[in-house]
Amino acid sequence: MKSTCLTIALGLLACVQASADPPDLKPLEIGATAPDFTLPGVDGKDHSLKDYAGAKALVVVFTCNHCPTAQAYEGRLDKLHEGYKDKGVAVVAISPNDPKAVRLDELGYTDLGDSFEDMKIRARDHKYPYPYLYDGDTQATARAYGALATPHVFVFDADRKLRYHGRFDDGEVKPPKSHDTINAVEAVLAGTPVPTPITRVFGCSTKWADKQADAKQSLETWNAEPVTIEPIDLAGVAKLAKNETDKYTVVNVWATWCGPCVQELPEFVTMNRMYRGRPFRLVTISLDDPAKKDQTLETLKAKHVAAANFILNSDDRDAFAEALDPKWPGPVPYTLILAPGGEVVYRRAGGIDPLEVRRAIVSKLGRTY
Incomplete structure (x- = not known):
């Protein structure tokens, strides 16, 4: 994800994903x-500004699930809460x-x-x-x-006047030198x-609803990509299993006659x-x-x-099982994740839990820049 630096009001420089x-x-x-709000929380309750009226300081953090920078600061937000709640x-x-405004290729770190x-x-999980x-x-x-x-x-005082806004600190994935939010608190x-009441903001741009059209167009573009299929023999399977690439490789074994596979x-x-x-x-x-290669290709295209x-x-x-993964018991679908060099870091016989597979992938690729 490339960053773009935008000059905005008050001379603030925000380096964010282009949007x-x-x-x-x-x-x-x-x-x-502080502007008032009433928003649903993950705890099943609605939350309003008045709910925090007794706080001597209020830290409002706009964050999200998918952004690598946001994920990098999850632990530090926890420490801020634990260290200052008393x-x-x-x-x-x-x-x-807006979740509908997020392209799938913006989810590469999550x-x-x-x-x-x-x-x-x-x-819940964190x-x-x-x-x-x-x-x-x-x-x-x-x-x-x-x-x-x-x-x-955004850091507000007891009267809910804004005293600071900007980054959490200047560290992200390294020890920070400037503890901006903690200093403000x-x-x-x-x-x-x-x-320092204003600092630069680094992270992923807010995904406004007007980006929905771009997200939809990206799906149409991907759907138009060519789909092909090639034969592979046992030697090719054995070579594939060695994964002589620098990429984590998901291998899905399937068949058109297997309903769950499709x-x-x-x-x-x-x-x-x-x-x-x-x-x-x-x-x-x-x-x-x-002999049913064309039929198989049609399913892949669909x-x-x-x-x-x-x-x-x-x-x-x-022989196929021995070449691909000797631990495979035989049923399809069957899914592997191969690390560079061929180590099997994930295997699943039967239908997958998509979240489980995505977690296995991102745990290897990493969640931060």
């Missing part, structure tokens, strides 16, 4: 009152993104998208100790605050001026579109009769499987 912000968007000015500081996270349901999964709220339907709160990117931090609690093909297509911009590739191997597709040119299933 057009609404023309009237600008962050709140220092000293402005000092009267409230932390509230808000996802500003196992989850930005839907409300996916937010619930992320919060045990978020702070509220995580969804603004993706209207994005009214993100507009009111001027959320430029994820993450974008400490200043608010001490009743002193915030040393049904889950779109999940592999989604994964391919998510991760193929990284060291990743998708390989499918059909166990159909080679599912838009633009990947390295093969049809096995051998009727020796035992």
